[in-house]
Each structure stands twice: as structure tokens, then as C-alpha cells.
Amino acid sequence: MELRKLTADDYEACMALSEYAFQFTLSEEQLEKRRQEFARHNVLGVYADGQVGAKLQIIPFQTYIQGRAFEMGGIAGVATWPEYRRKGWVAGLLRYALEEMNRNKQSVSFLHPFSFGFYRKYGWETYVEFKKYKLTTSMLPTKKQTPGTIKRGNPELPVLKQIYDEYAARYNGTLNRDDAWWSNSVYVKKGSQRAVYYDESKVPKGYVLYEVKEGKFTIGEMVHLNEEARQGLWTFIANHDSMIDEVTLQAPASDLLAFQLDNPRIQQEVVPYFMARIVSVEQFISQYPFASQDSPVQILLEVEDAYAPWNEGVWELNVALNGTASIWKKAETERHAQNDQQIRLTIQTLTAILMGYRRPVEMARIGRLEGPANAIEALEKAVPKRETYLLDFF
Template identity: 25%
Template sequence: MQVRRISAEERLSHSFPLQAYAFEGSPAPAATADRWRDRLPYNEGNRTLVAEDGDTVLAAVTAIPMRQNVRGQLLPMAGIAGVVTHPLARRQGHVRKLLTALLGEMRDEGHPVSALYPFRPSFYARFGYAALPKRRTATFSPGDLGDLVRADLPGDVVWERMGAGYGAYREFTLRLARERHGFAVFPDFRDARLRDDDERWLVTARVDDQVVGAAAYKVTGYDGELLVDDLLVTTPLSRMLLLRFLARHVDQVSRVVAGIPAYELPELWGTDFQVTVEARTVIPSGNAPMARVLSMEALAGIQTGPGRLTVEVVDDPFLKGSFTLDGRGGTLEVSSAGGAAGATLSAAGLSALVYGVLDPEELPLRGLGAVPADAAGELRALFPRLVPHVVADF
């Protein structure tokens, strides 16, 4: 078996057919090859590794060079996608070998964190990934927001096709990535597909000519649903401006289904407001995202609390070792350490702390480390709980 990186053109014959078999209906029609070629520009900067046996591609994995905010620092992030195996080569360890090689290459090229949407979380937990909150959906009737239609709000909204408004939308999401923990953005070559496909409406809330909120959406049909990808807001006013726009669809659609961050509380958006808030995980097609740290040293500078502790990370090819973590200056300082460690962590346990999704006391209960009570206090001070807002679905 040979492992190698394939060229962009080779994706047409090596990785795309396996991805289509794994994630789409099949057999694919003959015209599918043309669709694959149309997708090449949106994959040009990706890194794809394949395992081959002669002329047969046994498995393939891909990394998208993205960026993600981790506790106030916008870091290069490896978005893992297109993890596929030939149907006659499954359960033979090919993906394990490829994924380890791919993560190592991305780490060495300066991507200290990685994220993905798993087909089965337990599989990726063995690679050091920790689960993050899944985006919620808020489902409601636009009629329940009728009071907003008559509200006198400072600011206005702009309504247009995504192709026309893409520039402002892209600039706004890049701003959110600089400000919002967990927020991830595609590279320009991949994100441009949103503009080029032009398959969504875009409404932006603006105050003093600045975009303060945005929603990309589709309408399924008359008396159908208005489907918002993500309701992206920065202030209560920006939320109200977008909700007022949605309220004006009362005689067009029966309900609105809007993606929202896990920390949003739609039940507080209005009085007599009926809403269903839901987050469902489904194996294999609807799991929550996962993320992991690939480089301890590269975390230096992220925002932390006033804790200090030496930890040992075990059983991981990228993080194994002892490190002193010091947040007493407001940002993390990382140094290699000798001597006894105050806590022992797995890569997944460390990642859960960095992303803010687990309390230190939970780690031993989940088999993610050995954390004495005093060490838990220091880790809790270092890494206060946070709710990551992950929107990019890759």
C-alpha cells in the first residue's frame, strides 16, 4: 500500500468517485463527471491523501485550510472532510493511517487546531477530537413576530441575492471569526462557491452603513418554510432587524426554521412567542462537530484565566509530553516542563478544556484524564467554560 498526496486533477479519478459513493445516491449518472470538474476550483487549495494498491484507490482523506477563533485568537485550522474508503477495503486501518499522516502534515505547516463533522464520534474521539455543541434550530411562525412589523427601529435591512451581496457577507463573517470563539471560516477559494452558486437570498441588517447582522436563506415554496442557514447577529438591535424582516413573510410561509448558536435563547425573543428550539444528533449524517488541538506551543496567546498548572498529555503523536500552562497574565504561556505533572490528560481531554466544552472534573468520568481536585481548580481558572459557535459545515 502506498500513501501519497494527489494533484487537483487527480481528484476526478481518485477521491471524488469514492466521496460520491459514500455520501450520495448511486450509481451516479454519466453527467456526474462534469459536476465533479465544476467543483475542482473550490478544492484547489485542499490537501488530499490517498492510499493505493496498484491502480486501486483504497481510501482518501482531505484537509481544508480554514481559520477558527480559539479563545480570541484566529488560528489556522485543518477542516477534515471527504474521509472515505473503498467498499472492499473498509475496516482495514487505511483511514487511520491516512488521517494520522494528514494531521501531521497540516500541523507541521502551521495548523495548530483541527475540526470536522464525524460520521461516528467515537471513531474520531480516538484521534483526540472532542465534541462541540451542535448548532440549534429555532422554528416559529412569522405571525408570532407581528408586533415587530410596526416597530420603529434605528437601522435598516438590505435584501438581495447572495451573488450580489456576497462581498458584504464575506466581510461580515470574517469579522465574526475574529471576534467569536469557535467561529470558523473557509478559505477564499472554497467560500466563493456560495457566491458562484447564487442559490440563496441574503438579508443584512445595517446600522450607520455597517453590517451588524446577516441571514442567508431559501424559501421552499408558497405556504412552505423559510430556511435560514444561520441567524448571525451581533447586537439585540441586529437580531430585531432581521426578525422584523422575517415577520413580513407571514402570508407567504407557514414557518421559519433558523439556525442559531447553542447559547441563543429564542424563547426570550418576544412576548407570546411560540418557538421550538432543537438540536438533534443522528449517526451517521447529523452529528455535532468535533475539534482537537494539534500543537500545544501554538496555543500561546489565547485568552485564559489566572491559573497555572503543569500537565502531561499522553497517548497522542502530536501533543505527547509535559507542559506548564500559565494564564496569570491574561493570555496563555506554554513551556515544556520536566518533573511531576499536576494532571494527566488525553488529547481529547485537553481539547475539550481549550474549546471550553467540559469542566475539568468531567474528564476522569469520561476517561479523558486523571485530574486531582486541586488541579481541577487551576484548570478551571485557566480554561473557563465557553460555548463555541461553529457554523461552517464541511
């Protein structure tokens, strides 16, 4: 087995493996577009018997966390030829990927798991879920008159980006989309129909990307910055009632749509979605904006991370009054001396907490975090509350 970075010469071999493993076939045009993407990605592979036996790719992204853009490595395309499975090659690739992301200052990583349990073994943890709705036309929100207007058609990209960027920064774990991602992923996958809501001052405040086909209104993405825009978009959707029988969409896990309906008994499902992993505790926490404090806070974190040994150990976290953090690893002798005064947790638990998906107190309650009550409470106060959400897929 030989682990190495793959090059453009390996593209055909990688695509053959992907098509086989994920059971799809691409056209010549699609293959050429994938070739261009392949050149931008960090692709790692295992060579055996003179061929690519397994591979994965690291896609360079930025993600919003506590309103800031963090460098993120998106793991995708993990595949192995069936004759080479159960040999530990994916585990080797994931170790290699963590080392690569650490070198490239990608302090956090996301992936969409085929199995949550499988990737938990390597340090990733669930960080986001969403609500999936299906409504019949008779259940749609009541039409309301709003002071703004809807413009349907093909809005310029800067208009959609302006709305999306403000919306995405309100959550943890959303993508900071570049123009290429909008063109190659959002526009292609979210629906060819687009409509924008403008308020009374002609400022764009919401949009919907959708398809209307065979009596179904399928919302690929719906974004609104205030309640007025939400009502305006739903009224626009409801005005299709003579053309459609049902509407489907996804929304943040905390979404209040059902509560705001005359009949809240609609079909809704909570779907666990992506996983996240802190790649470098030091890099991640150094740029993480904690909550403002009444007095400086010092917390000791004993982190367990078998697959990224640079994270393993006891870290001293200091949070200033303005929420700025500094962190450094304690020496081995200090680690044992302070053992009864620190919080003990895995990298998975730390990720879930700092992403905002779970709170320190509730993780302690279910045994995922151990330590003195005053230290846990200090961490609880230091981590800002902000919901996770992800509108994209890779």
C-alpha cells in the same frame, strides 16, 4: 498498502470513490470546480492493486479561538471502497494526516463525523452544537419598529464580511472565511435571497441569507451584532407572514429565541455538530490567549495521545499575568517525580476544554480529568469562557 500524497493525476479516481461512497453525482461543471479545489487541498490516499483504495483530504482553513485566528486542518471526504474496508486503512490515513498537519503548523483540526465514537478513538472530540428551530407564522417574534432599515437584494461581499467577521470572532470554532469560501460555499449553500440591517447611522449590523419556497422561509444564515439588528431582521422575516407557513433556522446553543417569544413552546432541537482535535499541544497552547491572572500560574498537564506521540507526556504550562502562555515538555525523570502534582487528561478532554465547549471542573466531575483540586481550579480560572459555534459545513 501504500500511503502517499495524491496528485492531480489521481483526481478522477478520487471523485469516483467519493461519488460512490457518498452517493451523489456531479455535473461536468461541478466536477471542474471540484478539480480546482482538489489542487488547493492536501489529499492523502492508500494505494492498493494499482488504484486508490481509500482517501481523505485536508482543507486549509483558519478558525477563530479566543478572538485569534488559528491555522486549522479540516478533514473531509474520508472514503474507502467497500472491498477494502475493515483493514485499518482509515486509521493509517488519520495518523498520516496528523503528521501532515503538524508539519504544516495546523495546530488544530475539525471534522464532521459519520460516527462520534469512531473519531473519538483517534483523538477528535465534540466541540460544538447548535439549536435547530422550526416556527409557524403564528409563533414568530412580535414585529417591532427599529430606527434602522433593511436593504434586500445583493449586498457587496465586504458588507457581509464586515458583519460576519465581528460576529464570528465572538465565538470559538467559527471559520475565518476567505473570499473563495464565501463565493463557493456560503453563497451557493445558504440561500439566494439576502437582506442586510443597517442602523440609524447607516452602519451594517446584521444580515440574513434565506430562501422562500412553497410556504417555507428557510434561513441559511442569520447574523446580528446587537439586539436592535436582531429585532429588525425578525420583523423583516415576520413581514412575510402572508406568504409563508413556517420558518426554520439554526442558532448558537445558548440562543434565547424561545424565551423571547410570547409562546415559547416551539419546536427546537439541540444538534451535536462538529468535532475538534488539538494536533500539536505545543503549537496550540503557545498561541492560545489565556485569561489574565492575579499572579503567574504554573500547571502540569499529563497528556495522553496515542495517535500523535509528539503530544504524549507531561507539559509544564506557565501563564503570565497578561494571559500569555509558555509551555514545554518535561523530561521523563521529571515526569515521574511530579506525578502526584499534575493534571492527567486525554487529548480529547484537553481539546474540549481549550475550545471552550466544556469546563475543567465539570470534566473532573465526570472523570474525564484527574488531579489535585488546586491544579484543576487554576486551570478553570486560566481558560477564558467563550461559547463555541460553527455556521459552516465541509
